[in-house]
Amino acid sequence: MTQPSSGAPTKADAFVVGCIDPRLVDDLTVLMDAVGRTDRYAEFRIAGAALAAVDSNRPAWGQALWENLAASRQLHGVRKVVFVNHRDCGAMDLFAGRRLSLDPADELRQHQAVLDQAAAAVLARHPDMQVELRLMELDGRSTLLPCTACAGRMPLRAEAVPAPGFADLLRLRLRDGPLSPEAERALLVEGVTRHGLTAEEARAALAAAATAQGQATSAVAAREVAAYLRSRADARGRVAQTDVARASALYRRLAGNLPPAEAERRAALLLEAEGLSPRPAGLWRSTAWFQRLLKAPAPRPA
Ligand SMILES: [Zn+2]
Numbered sequence: 119m120t121q122p123s124s125g126a127p128t129k130a131d132a133f134v135v136g137c138i139d140p141r142l143v144d145d146l147t148v149l150m151d152a153v154g155r156t157d158r159y160a161e162f163r164i165a166g167a168a169l170a171a172v173d174s175n176r177p178a179w180g181q182a183l184w185e186n187l188a189a190s191r192q193l194h195g196v197r198k199v200v201f202v203n204h205r206d207c208g209a210m211d212l213f214a215g216r217r218l219s220l221d222p223a224d225e226l227r228q229h230q231a232v233l234d235q236a237a238a239a240v241l242a243r244h245p246d247m248q249v250e251l252r253l254m255e256l257d258g259r260s261t262l263l264p265c266t267a268c269a270g271r272m273p274l275r276a277e278a279v280p281a282p283g284f285a286d287l288l289r290l291r292l293r294d295g296p297l298s299p300e301a302e303r304a305l306l307v308e309g310v311t312r313h314g315l316t317a318e319e320a321r322a323a324l325a326a327a328a329t330a331q332g333q334a335t336s337a338v339a340a341r342e343v344a345a346y347l348r349s350r351a352d353a354r355g356r357v358a359q360t361d362v363a364r365a366s367a368l369y370r371r372l373a374g375n376l377p378p379a380e381a382e383r384r385a386a387l388l389l390e391a392e393g394l395s396p397r398p399a400g401l402w403r404s405t406a407w408f409q410r411l412l413k414a415p416a417p418r419p420a
Pocket of ligand 1: 138166167204207208
């Protein structure tokens with residue numbers, strides 16, 4: 119609940135309810151980053167997540183949840199509740215009286231029932247709110263579950279939020295570092311053809327996922343590097359070797375741990391794509407230095 123210097127309360131658009139399970143502490147943060155909610159949600163952790171809204175054996179837990187939701191609505195203006203339950207949840211086992219993870223299909227049904235009841239309880243208190251239901255696997259992947267209680271109400275506003283499967287895919291592919299432009303293009307195509315996104319949504323999802331991992335997409339990095347190269351060109355559109363070296367350093371900084379040779383190659387390609395040329399250097403006034411950059415080895419296959 120940090121407050122900006124103006125003293126006005128920080129705004130958030132979602133109230134996220136997760137479990138206290140230590141295995142999934144960072145996974146919830148990663149999930150919110152992946153769906154573009156970084157710094158735009160209030161977080162409430164309680165054993166069993168949505169179970170707290172449902173379990174009549176622990177009325178104090180439900181009360182704490184409802185009071186915190188009301189406070190967040192008032193303070194941050196939240197209009198959406200996101201319940202993130204998870205598999206192999208100890209609190210859910212206690213509630214069900216058995217080890218649910220022994221039967222994953224039954225486990226899913228139990229979670230769906232609890233999540234549906236929790237959604238109905240939110241809507242009974244806040245009829246104007248939206249509810250999102252998720253079940254998280256122990257590796258952090260999560261599935262968006264249908265919300266029976268939400269059916270028949272206003273459809274969810276279209277948000278620039280990637281389909282969950284696509285967000286997971288992006289997170290996985292970006293885990294080992296920035297992607298080559300070719301790999302990015304293949305992912306965008308996959309987002310459109312297999313996940314039903316528009317090209318714009320797929321690009322926004324990729325940018326959000328890259329930002330979440332402290333990377334720039336190659337499109338963003340390329341734009342900045344091209345602008346730098348243009349600013350360093352002389353009147354005849356020629357760029358000196360030292361400036362190309364600086365451009366590749368800039369590329370590396372923007373695109374994370376890109377190998378130096380690959381950053382140099384991309385900077386050189388950008389220079390050509392911008393219609394610029396390398397300034398001859400050395401005793402023989404040669405542009406061999408530039409040809410070497412272009413021949414740098416390609417990065418690991420995506
Ligand atoms: Zn749990």
